Amino acid sequence: AQSVTQLDSQVPVFEEAPVELRCNYSSSVSVYLFWYVQYPNQGLQLLLKYLSGSTLVESINGFEAEFNKSQTSFHLRKPSVHISDTAEYFCAVSREYGNKLVFGAGTILRVKS
Amino acid sequence: DVKVTQSSRYLVKRTGEKVFLECVQDMDHENMFWYRQDPGLGLRLIYFSYDVKMKEKGDIPEGYSVSREKKERFSLILESASTNQTSMYLCASYPTPGQGVYEQYFGPGTRLTVT
Numbered sequence: 001a002q003s004v005t006q007l008d009s010q011v012p013v014f015e016e017a018p019v020e021l022r023c024n025y026s027s028s029v030s031v032y033l034f035w036y037v038q039y040p041n042q043g044l045q046l047l048l049k050y051l052s053g054s055t056l057v058e059s060i061n062g063f064e065a066e067f068n069k070s071q072t073s074f075h076l077r078k079p080s081v082h083i084s085d086t087a088e089y090f091c092a093v094s095r096e097y098g099n100k101l102v103f104g105a106g107t108i109l110r111v112k113s
Numbered sequence: 114d115v116k117v118t119q120s121s122r123y124l125v126k127r128t129g130e131k132v133f134l135e136c137v138q139d140m141d142h143e144n145m146f147w148y149r150q151d152p153g154l155g156l157r158l159i160y161f162s163y164d165v166k167m168k169e170k171g172d173i174p175e176g177y178s179v180s181r182e183k184k185e186r187f188s189l190i191l192e193s194a195s196t197n198q199t200s201m202y203l204c205a206s207y208p209t210p211g212q213g214v215y216e217q218y219f220g221p222g223t224r225l226t227v228t
Contacts, residue, residue, distance in 0.1 A: 009153065032215070043117070043203060043219035044156075051215060090155060099144060099207055101217060103155040 002027040002093050006104035014112050015083055021076040021107045023065075023091035033074040034092040034101065035065055044090065050074065061085075086111045116140075117220035119204055125226045132191040134223050136204030144207040145187035146171075146217065147179065149200040156203060162187055194227045201225075 007022040025031065032051050036044040048059040055067040065076045074091060088108045092101040120135035138145065144163050148156040148171075158171030160179040168179050176198060180188045187206075191198055201224050205217040 004155075006155075034216070036219075041221075043221045044205075044217075045219070046216035049215060099217075100158070100161070101156075103148075103157075105153055105155040 002031065002095070002102045004091050004093050004102055004104035006091055006107050008107050009105065010108045010110065012110045012112060013081055016080045018079050019077065019081050019085075019109065021089050021091075021109065023074045023076065023104060025072050025074065025091070025093045027072075027093060027095070029095055031093045031095055033065075033067060034094070035059075035063070035074070035076050036090045036092060036103075038088045038090065038106075040087070047076075047089070081109070081111050083111050083113060085109060117204055117206055117218050119202075119220040119223050121223050122221065123224050123226075125228065126191075126194050127228055128195060130191075130194050130227075132194050132225065132227075134189040134191075134202055134204075134225070136187045136189070136220055137185050138187075138204075138206040138218070139185065140206065140208070140218070141184065142206035142208045142218075143184070144209075145181065146205040146207070147177075147187065147189045148203045148205065149173070150203055150222070151200050159189065194225075196227050199225060199227045 005024045034049045035047040037047045038044045050067045058064045063078045088106045091104040117138045146161040147159045162168045162181040178190045203222045204220040207217045
């Protein structure tokens with residue numbers, strides 16, 4: 001069985017500071033990894049994904065995540081956050097390209113001015 | 114743009130009532146999902162469907178059933194609502210793998226309160 005651990009339930013950070021949201025997974029087979037974001041009062045949106053190839057993946061709004069197989073991690077980073085990045089972020093794992101996702105508990109990112 | 118809509122944003126029901134949550138997607142996706150979202154627990158899969166009239170249990174199916182009579186519509190049914198089913202319910206859809214799309218598309222959610 002797969003599981004996902006997001007190590008921080010809340011991360012407060014000042015605007016323009018760097019941030020890292022941590023995600024570790026456990027699985028006995030190869031997996032595909034995802035970060036979803038949920039802005040207040042909205043559904044989830046895909047932020048970025050790792051399927052294969054380069055272990056560093058990037059989103060269009062400046063986030064990046066690195067797949068580390070040896071540490072079974074997929075941490076999300078951004079070098080400089082904005083107020084508009086305030087949201088809840090979910091790490092998820094799948095054996096099937098994005099079908100049948102298993103989600104972590106979520107990390108609330110609060111960006112303060 | 115893929116659109117997943119849910120019939121209600123907020124719903125208040127009484128204990129013991131039968132509750133229907135409706136979800137509709139407009140992209141001809143084969144796979145549809147129902148999750149519940151609770152603080153500190155993330156999203157947990159209740160049921161999913163990979164084709165019309167087909168369904169499979171997820172991780173927490175107890176107390177729920179589903180119906181998929183048409184490809185675009187997936188309904189979640191609470192046969193007899195209980196207070197521990199107060200939660201946010203999210204629907205999602207996903208195309209057949211191999212179409213080059215590897216993300217689930219989510220609806221805005223229905224916040225259900227059972228009193």
